[in-house]
Amino acid sequence: MSKTSKRTIFSGVQPSGTLHIGNYLGAISNWVKMQDEYNSIFCVVDYHAITVKQDPKELSRNILDVVKIYMASGISAGDGSAPGGSPEKSVIFQQSDVSAHTELAWILNCAAARVSDLNKMTQFKDKAGEEKENVSVGLYDYPILMAADILLYDTDLVPVGEDQKQHVELARVLARRFNSQYGKVFKVPGVEIKKEGARIMALDDPAKKMSKSASPASYIALTDTPDVAAKKIMRAVTDSGYDIKYDKKNKPAISNLLTIYSLITGEDIKKLEIKCERECSGYGDFKKKVAEALGEFLETFQKKYNSFEDDEVREILKNGAEKVRPVAEETLFMVKHKLGII
Numbered sequence: 003m004s005k006t007s008k009r010t011i012f013s014g015v016q017p018s019g020t021l022h023i024g025n026y027l028g029a030i031s032n033w034v035k036m037q038d039e040y041n042s043i044f045c046v047v048d049y050h051a052i053t054v055k056q057d058p059k060e061l062s063r064n065i066l067d068v069v070k071i072y073m074a075s076g077i078s079a080g081d082g083s084a085p086g087g088s089p090e091k092s093v094i095f096q097q098s099d100v101s102a103h104t105e106l107a108w109i110l111n112c113a114a115a116r117v118s119d120l121n122k123m124t125q126f127k128d129k130a131g132e133e134k135e136n137v138s139v140g141l142y143d144y145p146i147l148m149a150a151d152i153l154l155y156d157t158d159l160v161p162v163g164e165d166q167k168q169h170v171e172l173a174r175v176l177a178r179r180f181n182s183q184y185g186k187v188f189k190v191p192g193v194e195i196k197k198e199g200a201r202i203m204a205l206d207d208p209a210k211k212m213s214k215s216a217s218p219a220s221y222i223a224l225t226d227t228p229d230v231a232a233k234k235i236m237r238a239v240t241d242s243g244y245d246i247k248y249d250k251k252n253k254p255a256i257s258n259l260l261t262i263y264s265l266i267t268g269e270d271i272k273k274l275e276i277k278c279e280r281e282c283s284g285y286g287d288f289k290k291k292v293a294e295a296l297g298e299f300l301e302t303f304q305k306k307y308n309s310f311e312d313d314e315v316r317e318i319l320k321n322g323a324e325k326v327r328p329v330a331e332e333t334l335f336m337v338k339h340k341l342g343i344i
């Protein structure tokens with residue numbers, strides 16, 4: 003991959019479990035829209051996943067499955083000749099295949115990041131909770147590796163869900179700090195967050211974000227059958243009252259379901275409120291509609307998802323790493339040169 007005149011986007015997903023509609027609606031669907039306009043690099047961030055314990059067999063399965071999710075969502079990588087393939091618009095690769103990521107992370111740890119930067123990270127506080135003395139050092143340092151991922155590729159924009167905004171802001175701080183101390187190497191990246199769907203909430207607790215490491219009842223996996231998804235929607239918590247109204251403060255659960263319904267169908271939330279007022283006699287009817295729309299979406303999505311072979315995916319990852327490695331190594335070389343290592 004050579005540096006092009008197009009602006010570059012970089013983003014990734016951890017292969018830390020089954021991807022859910024939050025990952026899709028908040029991040030991946032946005033990548034699909036952006037890939038025509040941008041030089042697009044999408045990573046399977048396996049080194050991020052091992053910041054918490056992973057079962058080795060499941061991890062290697064999840065790495066391939068994340069690529070299948072990217073492709074089923076509409077990310078086109080590969081040469082288009084494989085079954086289900088389409089013309090290449092994006093590069094997909096596995097983080098651990100390009101060693102410059104961990105090398106740069108170490109350098110940023112030493113030459114740019116401060117303990118006080120990491121102490122501000124809210125995701126660490128949420129994920130570590132009471133266990134903060136016992137979790138891995140990697141979980142604490144995760145945002146520095148994420149900064150390295152982004153900064154290696156002269157990234158202009160990082161499209162992510164809202165939970166990752168603070169991490170991208172840290173990447174900006176580290177880029178500026180390194181540049182001012184050692185001379186300019188890094189482009190300072192921007193963050194791109196969708197207006198709707200940037201934070202899809204858990205079905206069992208609308209105060210928490212939908213998360214793949216939480217209980218399966220709290221999320222709709224992109225691989226859930228329509229029946230399983232319908233059961234989860236029907237059991238989702240609701241708010242007091244009867245109105246089907248978007249009101250995040252007073253009706254967080256219904257607002258979350260309305261957001262999902264709107265993004266899946268492409269219908270405006272206001273129109274859906276009117277439709278539901280006319281056609282639903284309560285939350286039960288409303289949930290049935292959401293479940294039906296989700297079922298249709300999942301069926302189409304999974305047809306594509308199941309059409310990809312493991313070997314095809316391995317080939318895409320291998321080719322992707324070969325394309326991005328020279329760009330990453332060039333940036334790393336410049337960094338090492340500025341530091342006086344090379």
Ligand code: AQP
Binds near residue numbers: 162163165203213215
């Ligand atoms: N609930 C969400 N709503 C909108 N966007 C979301 N994202 C994650 N959850 C939601 C976005 O999906 C992308 C990939 O996320 P990730 O897997 O790299 O890590 P995460 O943000 O920590 O997601 P999870 O599901 O909560 O994973 P686990 O449980 O493994 O930590 C990111 O752009 C993220 O913002």
